[in-house]
Each structure stands twice: as C-alpha cells, then as structure tokens.
Amino acid sequence: MRDDEMVSAYLEHTRHLAHKVVHGADPYGTALCVMGATLDVFTTYEHAGDVYGLWGALTDWVELKPDEEALAVGHMVSAAREWLALDHEDDDAVRGYLVRWHDFVGYDANVVG
Template identity: 70%
Template sequence: MSAYLEQVRHLANQLVHADDPYDTGLQLMGATLDVFTTYEHAGSVYLLWGALTDWVELRPHEEALAMRHMVTAAREWLQLDPHDGEAVRRYFQHWLYEVLGYDREQR
C-alpha cells in the first residue's frame, strides 16, 4: 500500500506544478485501478479524479475552474497524512459531497 500512496503523492505534487493538470488527474484516477480491493479509500480517489477530469471534458466552458479545483485538491492531499483515516475521510467528504455535489445516500 505504501507504494500506491507514494505514487499518489508524487502525482499530486506533479499536478500542482503542471501547466495542464488534466493529464495528471487522469493518471491519478488510473493509478487507483489496481488497488480497489486493498486500499479503503480507492473508490473515493477514483471518484474524485474521475469527476474532476469529467468536469473538464463535459463542461469545457468551466475548464479553468475545474483545473483550479484539481490543483487545490492535490495541494490539500499533499498537506494531509494519508495514513490518518479520519483526515482522509474528511478530505473526501469535503471534495465529493461539498465541492462536487455527490449525494451521500448514493455512496
């Protein structure tokens, strides 16, 4: 698991400094495919980066806003301890429900 979390940290750092964070967002989503059964928050990682990259694809007139959210989400990830389950839960609650508007009842 530590290799996956290190990869996510590396990609988040890369995204913060990218000229175009979209591709790195796709990489963050894709990196999660192999850990769905081993990392408790894998589904949330996938949903977050899937929603942010979909935002760019489906609402091109809001691309700049979506990209800013990607950078903010990556920065906030880098600030938390990914081994602190409660901090990770709060992070995903904020991003998935408060920012992206997922329905809590559907998850």
C-alpha cells in the same frame, strides 16, 4: 507485493502525481493518471473508490463543461494541494478530505464512517 506495501507504494505515487497536478503543465492529464493508479488498489486500499470518484468528477467537469476548464483545473490543483498536506495514516483526515471534496463536486461519497 503485500497489500500494505501496495498501498504504501500507491500513496507515494499519488503524492508524486498530486505534485505534478500542482506544478506540472497538464493537471487534467495527470488527474487521469491518478484515476488509473487508483484502479490498481481497488481491492487493497479502503478509500480507492472515493479517490477514483473524486478525480473522476473533477476530470468529468473538464470534459462535460469545457468552457469551465480553468475553474475545474483550479479545483484539481486545490484538491491536489490538500492531498499533499494530508497525513495518509490518519483515516479520519483522509475521510474528511474525501467527504469535503465529494460534497463540493456533487458526488455522493461512499465514505464509511
């Protein structure tokens, strides 16, 4: 599979997973799946590290502060909704999304400008 085909397949898969985060019964478990899927494109998708870091921070929130699980899951749902609304072909939009969310979760985004 060519790199561009791999990235396209990844983006389609993450849209499906984001939909499951929003509408499914297990947002946390699905967020872990986003992280797993992202590992497959670390060398082919320029934003993979930041996507992984974002969803890692959101899932860590649940793991490290279980008393805040409902709040963390609410933010997972919001991040997933925004991911679904993104034009993934618009690099500036993707970078903006990642910077906003990384700033929110306190993760130092490695987003290149």
